[in-house]
Amino acid sequence: MRLFLRERASHSPHTLRAYVTELRRLAAWCTREGLGPLSDLTRQDLMAYRDVLHASHADAAGNVRRAAPATVSRALATISSLFAWWHRTGYLSVNPAEGLAAGRRARMMWTPVRFLPGAALAHCDAVAAGDAPADVPPTVWARRRAICTLYRFAGVRLAELVWHEELALPHIEVDEARQWTLHVNGKGGKERAIPLPSACLPALRMYRRLRGLPAEPPPGERLPLIHSERGRALGVSRLYDEVRAVFALAATRVPMEDSAIRAALERASTHWLRHGYARTLVVDHRVPLPVAQALLGHASVQTTAAYARTDNSQLSLPTTNVMRKCVL
Template identity: 55%
Template sequence: MSDLTRQQLLAYRHVLQHGSHGADSGSLPLSEATRTRALAVVASLYRYSYDTGYLHANPAAGLSSGSRARAGFAPTRLIPPALLAACDAWLDAPEADTPNPLGARRRCAIWALYRYAGVRLAELAWSAESGLPRLDAEAPGRWALYVCGKGRKTRAIPPPTPCVAVLRAYRLARGLPAKSPTHEVLPVIHGNKGEALQRAGLYREVKAIFAAVADGLQAREPAQALLLRAASPHWLRHAYARTLVVDHQVPLPAAQALLGHASVQTTAAYVKTDLGQLRYFVERTFTDPTPPPDQ
C-alpha cells in the first residue's frame, strides 16, 4: 500500500470510471454503484491505515465521494401502481391450463416475496452455510422471513397476509406443511432439480412475469409495455420502499430496518421523490394550531 502513489490511485479511479480500452481487456462498463463501492473500499482502507499510524500520509484522501453520492441518491426505477396491479392480476389468473402447476405456484411465491418483502435479488438465493433465507411461522398470521443482507447482517421481515397466503399455497404444492416449522432447513424457493433456485433463476422468473404482462399491454399501451420490459426485481424493492415511506408514511427508522439500509439517508431518499408528501408535511407543520407538548 505504501508503494502506491496518488497518481496511481487517480489512474485507478479513471479506469473504473471509463474502463480499460486495451485490445485484450474485455472489460465491461461498471455501474455507478459498483464504481462508488470499489473506491469507497480503497479509500476506507487507506484512511484506517493513516489513522492507525501505518501510513504517514493518505494518498487516497478525497478519492471516493461515496457518502456524498449516497446522500444524493434518488430512486428513479419505479413501477407505477397500475402496472404492479396488472402483474398481480396476471399471476392471479386461473391455473387450469397451466402445464406446470408447481412452477406456477413457485413463480407466484417469488413474486410475492419480492413484491411484499422488499428483499434484494440475492437475499432470496439459498445459502447452505447460513441457512438463509428462512421462513418461520411462530403462530397463524405471525410469519417472518429471515434473510442475510449486506455486510452479512441478518434481518427479519414480517410478510403481510397476501404474501403469507401465496407462500402457504406454494408450500402445499411442494408437499410441505403449509406452516413452516421452527428452524426448518430447506430452501425457501426450490430449483428444477431439487436444489435451490439461485440468483439467475430468480431473476429469470421475475423478468418472465414482466415480459408476459408487457406482451398483453403492447398493442394498447406500448410505453407501459416498454417500461415493464426494462424492469428488474430491484424495481420491486423500490416499489416496496415507496409504499412504506411515501404511501403509508411508515417512520423512517422502521422502514430502514425492514429494507436493511445501512443509512437512514437512503431510506429518506424515497420521500424526496414525492413532492406531494413533502407538501403535506409542510402544510401540517404550519397550519396545525396545536404546538408540540414541550413548547
C-alpha cells in the same frame, strides 16, 4: 485483494462482479500509464484517474460520450473502499483515497428512479394471481408466484432469497398470532427480519402444498424456501429468470395502446420491486426512516431518505386501459 473481496463483496455475486470490474478497470489504466502496483498509487495518481472517469471519450463509432454520474460514483466508491480497507488493516500507513468519492453527499443527492408504476404493479399482481399459462406446469407457476410475491412484498435484494445452508437462511417463522416473518442473510452478513403482509400468504401456502409441505412453516424448519424441479435450491440467476418470466408474460397481456406500461414491464427487474417496496414504506405509509432502514437493510439512513424525494412525476403514466381495469 482476495481478502478484501472476500470480506467486502462475497455476500453478493453482483457486488463481487461489480468490484472486480472496477478494480480491473483501474489496473488497466495503471498499465497504460506505467503505474503500479495499486498499493503504490499516490493521491495525485488517484485524482488523475478520477479525472479520466469524468472526462468525455469517443466510442467505437466516433460518438463522444460521458460516463453516467452513477457509474463514476460506483467506480470511485469501490476504489475508496479498497484503500480504506488496506489502511484499516495496516497494509498501508496512509489512505491516499480519503475523500476521493463523493460519499455521503452522493447518497444525499441520489434519487431512485427505477420503479414500476402502480398500474403496472397491479397488472402484474392480476397476472400472477391467475391460472398457469398452458405451457407452464402448475408447480413451476406456483414457484414463480411465490418468488415474485416475496420480492414484491418483502423488498429483498436479489441474492437475499438464495439459500445459505450453514445459516439456514432465508426462512420464514410463524408466531402465535399467525404473523409470518421472513428472515434473510442481508448485505454484510447481517440477518434481517421482515414482516410479511397477508397478501403474501396465499401464493406461499399454495407453493408449499404443491411441494408436499404443510401450508404453514412449522417451528425449526430448515429447508430452502424455493426449489428447482430437481429439488435443489435456486441460485441468483434462476431467481432472476423466474421474476423476469412473470414480467414478460404480463407485458404480452398489456393492450397494444398501453405502450408505456408494456415498456416498463419489459425493462423491469427484481430491484425495481425493491425500490417500489421502499417507496411504499417511506412515502405511502410514512414509516419512520429508522424503521424503514432496518426493514430494507440500508447501511445509511440517507439511502432510505432518498425515497422521500421521489415524486409523482417520476411514476406517472397516462391513464391507460390497464389502469382503468385496475380501478374498476
